[in-house]
Amino acid sequence: MPTYNFLFAIFQSAILMKRRYTIIVFTENNFGLLNRITIIFSRRRTNIESLTVSETERKGISRFTIVIDYDENKIQKLIQQIRKIIGVLFVFHNEDEQVFYGQIAYYKVATENLQEREEVMAIAHRHQARVAYSAEEYIIIEKTGKKEDVITMLHLLEPHGLLEFVKSGRIALVKDQYRFSQYAKNIGPEGWYSDEEFHELKDPERSAGVSY
Numbered sequence: 001m002p003t004y005n006f007l008f009a010i011f012q013s014a015i016l017m018k019r020r021y022t023i024i025v026f027t028e029n030n031f032g033l034l035n036r037i038t039i040i041f042s043r044r045r046t047n048i049e050s051l052t053v054s055e056t057e058r059k060g061i062s063r064f065t066i067v068i069d070y071d072e073n074k075i076q077k078l079i080q081q082i083r084k085i086i087g088v089l090f091v092f093h094n095e096d097e098q099v100f101y102g103q104i105a106y107y108k109v110a111t112e113n114l115q116e117r118e119e120v121m122a123i124a125h126r127h128q129a130r131v132a133y134s135a136e137e138y139i140i141i142e143k144t145g146k147k148e149d150v151i152t153m154l155h156l157l158e159p160h161g162l163l164e165f166v167k168s169g170r171i172a173l174v175k176d177q178y179r180f181s182q183y184a185k186n187i188g189p190e191g192w193y194s195d196e197e198f199h200e201l202k203d204p205e206r207s208a209g210v211s212y
Helices: 002-017 033-043 073-082 114-126 147-160 177-184 193-199
Strands: 016-026 049-054 061-071 090-096 099-110 130-134 138-145 163-169 171-174
Touching: 016 033, 016 073, 033 049, 033 061, 061 073, 061 114, 073 090, 073 177, 090 147, 099 147, 114 130, 114 138, 114 147, 138 147, 171 177
Parallel strands: none
Antiparallel strands: 016 061, 016 090, 049 061, 099 138, 099 163, 099 171, 130 138
C-alpha cells in the first residue's frame, strides 16, 4: 500500500505540473516544415491536441498554431528546439488567458420535413450559430467558438439526425498587441527575441499595475 500511494503521488504531481499551452510558430512557406516541427513532439511522446496551419498577413510566411498539455518546467526547452529548425522564423508559447482563441465547426443535419428544419434552425439561433447551406434533405450549421461551445452544439444536434460533423483546430491571436508587435517586427534571425524575452516585454505606456 505505501508503494501504491507513493506512485500515485508522483503521477498526481506530474499531472499538476502540466499546463495547456498554445504554441505559435511563424515559418517560411517551405516544403517539409510541418513534418520537421511535429517530429519534435513525437520524439518527446507529446500528444498534439490541435494543430492548425494558415497564411498570415505577411506574404510567404505561414503560421502554425499548436495546442499541447506540457510540463511547465520543460516548455522553454521545447520552444528552443523548435527555433533551431531551418525555416522557423520565430516561435513563442502562450497560456489560454494570453490569447483570444476559438475554432469553427460544421454540422450536417437531416431535415425530412419543415418542422424538423425549424427545430434545428431554432437550436442554431439560440447558440449563436448560423445556417451555412440548405438543401432539400439537410441543412449545414456553422458554429464558431470555444471547444466547449462546439461540443455542446454537437450534443444538441445529435438527436435530430446528425449526418456529418467536422471541426477545425484552434486558431488564436495574442491579446497583448504591444508585446506581439515588438516580437514580430524582428522577424530576421539577427533580431529575434527569445521566448523568455517575449514574455518579459511590457508596454511602457501602460501603468505599472497592469498584469501581463
